[in-house]
Amino acid sequence: MKVTVDRTLCDGNGVCMGIAPDVFDVDDDLTLHIADEIPDDPAIQAQVRQSITSCPVLALSLEE
Amino acid sequence: MVATTSQTVVVAGGSLAGHTVVAELARRGFAGDVVWVRGPEGTGPYSRPALSKELIQGKVTRDDIRLPAPEAYGLRLRVVDHAVCARLDPDDDRVLVTSAPGARGEPSDGDWIPFDALFVCTGTRARLPEAFAGLPNVHCLRTLADAERIRERLPGRPRTVVVGAGLVGSEIAASLRSCGLPVELVVQGRLPMDTVFGDDLGQFCLDRHHAHGVTTRLLTTVTGLSAAGPDGPVVLTFDDGGQTSADLVVLGLGAVTACEWLRGSGLDLSDGLGCDEALRTARPNVFAAGDVANWRHPVFGRRMRVEHWSNASAQARHAVESWWAGQEGREPPAFAEVPYFWSDQYGLKYQMVGHARGHDEVSVERTGADGHPFVTYFREGRVVAAAGVNAPRAVMRMKARIQSEGTTTQGAYAG
Ligand code: SF4
Numbered sequence: 001m002k003v004t005v006d007r008t009l010c011d012g013n014g015v016c017m018g019i020a021p022d023v024f025d026v027d028d029d030l031t032l033h034i035a036d037e038i039p040d041d042p043a044i045q046a047q048v049r050q051s052i053t054s055c056p057v058l059a060l061s062l063e064e
Numbered sequence: 065m066v067a068t069t070s071q072t073v074v075v076a077g078g079s080l081a082g083h084t085v086v087a088e089l090a091r092r093g094f095a096g097d098v099v100w101v102r103g104p105e106g107t108g109p110y111s112r113p114a115l116s117k118e119l120i121q122g123k124v125t126r127d128d129i130r131l132p133a134p135e136a137y138g139l140r141l142r143v144v145d146h147a148v149c150a151r152l153d154p155d156d157d158r159v160l161v162t163s164a165p166g167a168r169g170e171p172s173d174g175d176w177i178p179f180d181a182l183f184v185c186t187g188t189r190a191r192l193p194e195a196f197a198g199l200p201n202v203h204c205l206r207t208l209a210d211a212e213r214i215r216e217r218l219p220g221r222p223r224t225v226v227v228g229a230g231l232v233g234s235e236i237a238a239s240l241r242s243c244g245l246p247v248e249l250v251v252q253g254r255l256p257m258d259t260v261f262g263d264d265l266g267q268f269c270l271d272r273h274h275a276h277g278v279t280t281r282l283l284t285t286v287t288g289l290s291a292a293g294p295d296g297p298v299v300l301t302f303d304d305g306g307q308t309s310a311d312l313v314v315l316g317l318g319a320v321t322a323c324e325w326l327r328g329s330g331l332d333l334s335d336g337l338g339c340d341e342a343l344r345t346a347r348p349n350v351f352a353a354g355d356v357a358n359w360r361h362p363v364f365g366r367r368m369r370v371e372h373w374s375n376a377s378a379q380a381r382h383a384v385e386s387w388w389a390g391q392e393g394r395e396p397p398a399f400a401e402v403p404y405f406w407s408d409q410y411g412l413k414y415q416m417v418g419h420a421r422g423h424d425e426v427s428v429e430r431t432g433a434d435g436h437p438f439v440t441y442f443r444e445g446r447v448v449a450a451a452g453v454n455a456p457r458a459v460m461r462m463k464a465r466i467q468s469e470g471t472t473t474q475g476a477y478a479g
Contacts (some may be wrong), residue, residue: 011117011118011408011413012413012456013113013406013408013413013415014404014406014415014456014459014460015373015374015404015406017456017460018374018404018417018460018463019374019378021460021463021464025457026456026457026460027456027457028431028432028454028455028456028457029454030413030454030456050377050378050381053084053087053377054373054374054377054378056111056113056114056373057111057114057118057128057129058111058129058131058132
């Protein structure tokens, strides 16, 4: 599982970080960092899927 | 799941919560029929937070903020646009679906649609005092159409008065000012957003408005609006006897829940639609999600409604889980997600987690190179909320803390 972000869209609002804090991290310059390795944990993977559908600017996409 | 292909689910409401219920049913492989009554707008679901931020500033258009099309859900789905749920039968599991007020076409008596489960996601609408309705150059900002109407006016650089300085009003004022419009902000309380954030961030927010050239009237209520024809200015009168005129007035007076259609159904409508911790209403197969849902939050031990983006999608997923669990004979879990929202003003990001209502103490720290206030809110010695400016990590750390234990009395920001 790999997640990519469209940086022209992402505004760093942190919705994804609120849902999947182990994977998404927005720093104080409002830049999103995505974990290189998404843990093999089904609970975290479900959070990642929720983050993708919850991003208010549809900036996230999944590459399985 | 004991779901059969003969089951019918009705989803009332065409915004994020309704959209997410439908998507969640699809994700779970629901094999029955879904009837999605999307309300009067006819635009399909879109990202509402963008309206008062990017959309009115012209940074995005409606195509950029559309949520994925229903065809993508792979369900037996019937989408009904320009239509509303008008009644819930108090005795039978069926809803009356009629064309939305003002919709084109033949008026009809509507159709009664029987359901096995009903998800109420009808949300809120802008609060608009009757005396202010229908005036030219006076707008609310709730829907995509509202936002587009306001944006169309921007090239003429109208002198703009924003009435109401809650989250939405304050954000609209900032967005319009950032487009170069002359803006005056009418603040009912002592400070903008003070009912949300309290004094420290409220003062910070007021200072930002002033630094960017917005003029403000504090402790002021609009008592009258009158328009001198479609092209003339709007005259506003205030409770202190003052007056001003504007080319454009935007009302940010908050929202009211859209659940009057449930009157007479026997459900609890005292503030929104009352449900239990698992988002079930008093009727076992009727659920609520989004702005309309009033539930008892287990972390805070009180009832609340939450009118924010993240809450709508999380509750929608949860409501489907509650229904699903019931079908499988499991006890559904409580909805315990800690509320979160953000606001964009003058390039700064305000973020808040938790539920500050009823707080009795705050601690204020300074964060970042600019020393922005970071506020932790306590009730009876316990952390109930935190808010900051351009400090997402600190805010999100507090989310986990509020959720998991919430009993600390320490300051929150650790660098
Ligand atoms: S939810 Fe979307 S816009 Fe917000 S920080 Fe994550 S990727 Fe960026």
